[in-house]
Amino acid sequence: MAIEVTRPGKIVGPDIMSGDAALRGRQWNSERNLSSALAAIEGFLSQSCRDRVPWLSVAFGTGIAAWFALPKPSQWAGLIALCCAASLATRVCWRRCGAFQTVSQAFFWVPLTVAAGCVLIWGRSMMVGTPPIERPLYGAFTGRVLAVESQSAQSRRRLVVATRDQASGRALKIRLNLPDELSEGESVRSAEISEGSLIEFEARIMPPAAPLLPGGYNFARTAWFAGLAGSGTILKPVTVLEPAEGGEAPLARVRRRLAAHVREQVDERANGIAVALVTGDRGGITADDAQAMRDSGLAHLLAISGLHETAVIGLIYFLSVRTLALWPALALRVRLPVLASGLAALGGIGYTLLTGAQVPTVRSCIAALLVLGALALGREALSLRILAVAAFAVMLLWPEAVVGPSFQMSFAAVLAIVALSTSAPVRNFLGPREEPAWMRGVRWFGMLMLTGLVIELALMPIALFHFHKAGLYGSLANLVAIPLTTFVIMPGVVLALAADIVSLGAPLWAVVGWTINAVLGLAHWVSAQPGAVTLVPGMGEVAFTLFLAGGFWLALLVGKARLLGALPCVAGSLVLYNQAPPDLLIAGDGRNVGVVERTAGRDAPRLLLLRDTRSDYVRDNFQENAGLRGEAIYLPDHPGARCNADFCSITLQMRERAATVLLSRSRDIVPERELAAACDRADIVISDRWLPRACRPRWFKADRGTLSQTGGLSVDLSRGAVRNVAQGQGMHGWWRGRTGEMSLQDLIPPMPSPSSPDR
Incomplete structure (x- = not known):
């Protein structure tokens, strides 16, 4: 038998040598397979992801969103540690992957950027977050007015006041509604x-409200980052102890005088929108007009955003270039685009300050200034990189805006426009060619229609997620309204204000008023069409995440690979299509309960409300969350409900069995034995009072004790699923309900499937 001496004192036989060779072969094959995989990823990134800056901006926003989505600080810290470890591991292996620079950079920078976003929002929450007041406050207060917002359409004004809690001495920043009837009198x-x-x-101040139902508007989170500890309503006339030092602030005085001047120049129906476009004050827009604008997909025209900033800055830039070009001495010595960009930037900043410098307006101004900088440098005015830098700048200043609809919708619309306009098919379609002028016009009109459709498709998932509804005809309405606003209304307002200096603005104001009325007429007509508004039950995070992933893939990649982004969008559409209205909607206080009745003879389910509330806010929230239209029905008037002064009972039909729901109506004392017997006959018991332990329904009870920890509930009986507000709040500072380590199953046991026995 042959042997081989590998080193002194060691003899290796052929069997051992063959084993070592096999091991070396497996290792070589593994490295070769790894290299092939890295080479494939390297080629894909090089061909499809030519600009990496937008992806870093997306990663930064993902880290911010992950902080909101994850419930516990330990999970936030775990995410940061995991991302840093992934970047460090990539750095250590850099030499081994030296041939794959794109892959190495992606694996290093993307996790690091995600961690940076999570750290930023965590730190901002700790620095600016304001804990809410623990309980409602009622009494007389003294405070300094920080801000005043007129809401003439609601016959009130909204004040932000700095005051103190008399019991604890804590400094508070609160938001108060001041009815107009209390604004005038001998004392004020x-x-x-x-x-x-x-x-x-004298006022009643409440803690900032958590979402009424799962998926609802979270004012508590908004107040946390805005520094508001509570909100309420002033109940008696206000006494001014000290007027503002030096009188009204100069900018506020200019804003108020401009608003009064615009109201005098424009007719009554249109002056609310005209004032909103000039000063940012939307309080003069009537509720009917505002609702019509929302249902027709034109509500974005009412908020000072990128559209208005672009119109004002674009007009100033155009007029500056054309006017300065008439001065040959200046035109020969100075680059006019640079000078015009500076003048337009000053005009945009002034317009932002004049309209109140709200976060969406400042965000739009930052993006517009970046575009002006690109123009001044002779670069492409609007590109994915410019948009990514603008989004990154906004997230650095206001990271909490990432989870808000304003940030998402504004950047999604611009992203859709940029991605569409930079795609190869569109460039070829709009490329120069020998053709008649009318054909070129047809081509541009078709592009305008396509752009409106793409924007509507991009915004629809966001609208459905946040508002549970979207306008089907919004793209068609925007095709008319956006050009009118951009090229007629906004330039007309600016030129009319300038012409008023020499008292020549009346004709321009007439054109502005007529155009605004035309937009309002269009909004009312579109919103009145059958099927103009699509309502869906609360969209879950899964479907929304699929839409976001598909949208970013479609927008940021190039080539045929971008078409794969349609797959997540299709999957999200399927999830959304199979979304069914919940059977029970329970508000966090237990007083307001909605029951969705499904009857075989009806085409659509109906919403039954336990209490005949006159609050539009409560009724609208229940209808939007259930995805139902039409008038809600008062439950005690329903023939299928059995009600007395204390309780209502209704039986809901499911696929294979029925479920009996018992709902309390009063807080009068009920004998415990009778209550226990009624609970024993019910599957679910809902009450705004504390129920004794003797109350044992078959499935679960949602009384004040349970709801104080879970918040509002959404119950799907057919699937045995229960969603609650606490699931989306976690241990963030704005959530007052605490479940601690107790899980939802401890508070509400899993419901049996429809085919399981009652007990």
């Missing part, structure tokens, strides 16, 4: 209440 005149005034008032 409406003009006296301004920023800086010291006032004495």
Whole structure:
């Protein structure tokens, strides 16, 4: 038998040598397979992801969104540690993967950027987050007015006041509604209440409201980052103890005078929108007009955003270039685009300050300034990189805006426009060619229609997620309304204000008023069409995440690979299509309950409300969350309900069995034995009071004790699923309900399937 001496004192036989060779072969094959995989990824990234800056912006936003989605600080810290470990591991292996620079950079920078986003929002929450008041406060308060917002359409004004809790001495920043009937009297005149005034008032102040139902608007989170500890309503006339030092602030005075001037120039129906476009004050828009604008997909025209900033800055830039070009001495010595960009930037900043410098307006101004900088440098005015830098700048200043609809919709619309306009088919379609002028016009009109459709498709998932509804005809309405706003209304307002200096603005104001009325007429007509508004039950995070992933894939990649982004969008559409209205909607206080009745003889289910509330807010939230239209029915008037002064009972039919629901109506004392017997006959018991342990329904009870920890509930009986508000809040500072380590199953046991026995 042959042997081989590998080193002194060691003899290796052929069997051992063959084993070592096999091991070396497996290792070589593994490295070769790894290299092949890295080479494939390298080629894909090089061909399909030519610009990596937008992906870093998406990763930064993902880290911010992950902080909101994850419930516990330990999970936030775990995400940061995991991302840093992934970047460190990539750095260590850099030499081994030296041939794959694109892959190495992606695996290093993307996790690091995700971690940076999570760290940023966590730190901002700790620095600016304001804990809410623990309980409602009622009494007389003294405070300094920080901000005043007129809401003439609602016959009130909204004040932001700095005051103190008399019991604890804690400094509070609160938001108060001041009805107009309390703004006038011997002790106060409406003009006296301004920023800086010291006032004495009597009010009831409530903690910022959590979402009424799962998926609802989270005012508590907004107040946490805005520094608001509570909100309420002033109940008696206000006394001004000290007027503002130096009178009204100069900018506020200019804004108020401009608003009054615009109201005098434009007719009554249109002046609310005209004032909103000039000063950002939307309080003069009537509720009917605002609802019609929302249902027709034109509500974005009412908020000062990128559209309005673009119109103002674009007009100033165009007029500056054309006017300065008439001065040959200046045109020969100075680059006019640079000078015009500077003038347009000053005009955009001034317009932002004039309209109140709200976060969406400032965000749009930052993006517009970046575009002006690109123009001044002779680069492409609008590109994915410019948009990514603008989004990154906004997220650095206001990271909490990532989860808000304003940020998502504004950047999604611009992203859709840029992605569409930079795609190869569109460039070829709009490329120069020898053709008649009318054919070129047809081509551009077709492109305008396609752009409106793409924007509507991009915004629809966001609208459905946040508002549970979207306008089907919004793209068609925007095709008319956006050009009118951009090229007629906004330039007309600017030119009319300039012409008013020499008292020549009346004709321009007439054109502005007529155009605004035309837009309002279009909004009312579109919103009145059958099927104009699509309502869906609350979209879950899964479907929304699929839409986001598919949208980013379609927008940021190039080549045929981008078409794969349609697959997540199709999957999200299927999830959304199979979304069914919940059977029970329970508000966090237990007083307001909605029951969705499904009857075989009816085409659509109906919403039954336990209490005949006059609050539009409560009724609209229940209808939107259930995805139902039409008038809600008062449950005690329903023939299928059995009600007395204390309780209502209704039986809901499911696929294979029925479920009996018992709902309390009063807080009168009920004998415990009778209550226990009624609970024993029910599957689910819902109450706004504390129920004794003797109350044992078959499935679960949602009383004040349970709801104080879970918040509002959404119950799907057919699937045995229960969603609650607490699931989306976690241990973030704005959530007052605490479940601690207790799970939802401890509070609400899993419901049996329809085919299981009752007990």
